[in-house]
Amino acid sequence: MNITMVEHNPNWKYEYLNEEFLIKETLQKELVNIFHIGSTAIQDVKAKPIIDILLVVNDIEELDNYSDQFEKLGYEVMGEFGIKKRRYYRKGGDNRTHQIHAFQYDNLQEIERHLSFRDYLRQNQMRRNEYGTLKAELAHRFPNDIKSYSNGKDKFVKRTEKEALKWHWFNR
Numbered sequence: 292m293n294i295t296m297v298e299h300n301p302n303w304k305y306e307y308l309n310e311e312f313l314i315k316e317t318l319q320k321e322l323v324n325i326f327h328i329g330s331t332a333i334q335d336v337k338a339k340p341i342i343d344i345l346l347v348v349n350d351i352e353e354l355d356n357y358s359d360q361f362e363k364l365g366y367e368v369m370g371e372f373g374i375k376k377r378r379y380y381r382k383g384g385d386n387r388t389h390q391i392h393a394f395q396y397d398n399l400q401e402i403e404r405h406l407s408f409r410d411y412l413r414q415n416q417m418r419r420n421e422y423g424t425l426k427a428e429l430a431h432r433f434p435n436d437i438k439s440y441s442n443g444k445d446k447f448v449k450r451t452e453k454e455a456l457k458w459h460w461f462n463r
Contacts, residue, residue, distance in 0.1 A: 292385050292437045296337045296430040303331040307342050310389055314346065317360045323347040323396045328405045330426070333412050337423040339430070341383075345405050346393035354378050354393055366391065377401065403459065404452055411455030418451060 307327040314325060329343025330336050348354050355378070358368045365382045366389070372379035378393040394401045412419045425447055433439040 292387060292435070294339060294430045294434050294437060294440050296427045297340055298337060299333075299335055300331075300340065301334075303327075303338075303340070303342060306388075307331070307344065310342060310344060313364055314344070314391075317357060317364065318346070318348070318354075321348050321350070321353055321357070323349055326406060326409075328392070328409050330422075332409055333419060335416075335423075336412065336419050337427050339387075339426075341387050342389045344389065344391045345402070346378075346391055347396050347402060348393055349396060351376055351378060351393065351395040351398075361391075374401070403456065407455040407459040408448070408452050411451065411458050414458075418454075422447065422451070 304327070311325050311327075315322060324347040326332075326345040326347075327342070328345045329341070330338030331340070331342050346354075361368055361380050366380040367382070367384075369379040369381060371377050374392075376395060376398055378391075380391040380393070381387055382389040392401075392405065396402075412422060425444060429440045429443040433443070
C-alpha cells in the first residue's frame with residue numbers, strides 16, 4: 292500500500308456521504324447506524340486520503356450474506372481481518388480510497404473506541420496537531436510499509452484512546 296499524507300480536504304465529508312447513501316441502500320434493515328471515522332473525519336489533521344467508515348449492524352454474522360453487494364460497490368471483503376467480531380472491507384487496492392469497519396451493535400468497546408477517539412481529536416487541537424505531525428513523519432519514513440507506519444502510530448493511538456474514553460465519559 293502506498294502511504295500518502297495530505298492536508299485535510301473538505302470534500303471528504305461529501306465522499307463519505309455518497310458512500311453512506313450507497314451502504315444504506317445496500318444494508319437497509321441490517322444497518323443500525325453509520326459513522327465517518329478516522330482522520331478524514333477530523334478537520335485540520337493530515338490524513339491518508341482514505342475514507343474510514345464505521346458500520347453498526349444488528350447481526351455481524353448476517354453481514355456475511357452481503358458480500359456480493361459490497362463487491363459490487365467496489366469493496367474487497369476481508370472478513371474479521373485481525374479483530375474478532377469485526378467485518379472489514381476495503382476499496383481501491385494499493386491506492387485505497389475507503390475502508391469499512393463493521394461491528395455488531397452490542398460490541399460497545401470497539402464502537403466507543405472509534406467514536407471517542409474521533410470526537411476527542413476533534414475537540415483537542417494539541418493532540419490533533421501531535422497526531423498529524425506523527426503521521427506525516429511516519430509516512431515520510433515508511434512510504435510503502437503500512438506495517439511500520441501502523442506500528443509507529445500504535446503507542447500514540449493507544450494512549451490517546453484511553454484519554455478519549457475517559458474524556459467521553461466525563462463529557463457525556
